[in-house]
Amino acid sequence: MNRDIQEFKSEFFKALAHPLRIRILEVLSEGDRNVxxxxxxxxxxxxxxxxxxxxxxxxxxxxxxxxxxxxxxxLRDPLIKDLLKVAKQIFDNHLVDAISMLENIRKE
Incomplete structure (x- = not known):
């Protein structure tokens, strides 16, 4: 993979690496807003x-x-809204796996 793309991805995900920034992006995914x-x-x-x-x-x-x-x-790119949705789906998948694991532990 092109090193420039890897660097871009790294910097992009660093920008997302804060709960308040994620929340701001979620708000902006619903429409433009002022501070x-x-x-x-x-x-x-x-x-x-x-x-x-x-x-x-x-x-x-x-x-x-x-x-x-x-x-x-x-949002500079409307695909950020899709990225947030995918992240939520990944979270939900992990949650389902964790619940399933807990149910199996309780059965033992």
Whole structure:
């Protein structure tokens, strides 16, 4: 595999490697939002949301468009929404496996 692609993937997944950034992406997958809207939905401090948005912008995961005095954020690539869905499916699969393993242990 091309080293540039591997490097891109590594940096991309580093950008996703924070629970608040994942939550921000989930919110943005539902539609474009400004910092105040994201903060209200998540229930987190504005400074924390702004810091994580800066990381996502620097890694080109989200983009921001000036709208008056605020910036409206959006996903740079709509496939990120699909990636989040796949990650949820993987989580569900692991959960099903863990439940099955626990049921087998209880039977023993």
């Amino acid at each position: 105040n809207e994201i903060q209200a939905i998540i229930g987190s401090e504005g400074s924390a949301v702004s810091q994580q948005l800066a990381v996502l912008r620097n890694k080109n995961v989200v983009s921001g468009t000036k709208d008056g005095t605020s910036v409206v954020y959006s």
